[in-house]
């Protein structure tokens with residue numbers, strides 16, 4: 001599953017770059033995410049935190065390390081973690097795969113996009129399971 005495949009579906013034309021999904025992030029990282037971001041020159045200890053059994057994106061001043069509040073953009077957008085690419089399709093304990101209604105565009109997700117998002121999310125979760133077992 002390559003990033004461009006995911007992006008082809010989930011880089012929403014309508015994204016309004018509200019940055020809401022980058023505030024107080026708890027996004028869990030895969031090994032491939034960490035490797036991709038360290039290859040750009042970022043130090044793992046600067047952008048990650050270990051919390052509740054997972055390596056996650058670190059927050060600085062209440063937003064993701066990579067979020068630029070001046071521009072409202074992700075500084076590593078093309079290289080961003082897989083979980084960020086699949087958003088707003090998320091996994092909620094006790095609910096399962098769902099669309100995060102905090103995203104202002106959550107209601108615009110089509111049935112096809114949701115179906116693919118769920119498939120991608122399942123792949124992501126099985127990778128997580130393998131890596132954090």
Ligand code: SF4
Pocket residue numbers: 021022025027057064065066067068073074075076077080081084
């Ligand atoms: S990596 Fe980028 S898209 Fe993901 S939470 Fe951080 S700023 Fe947002």
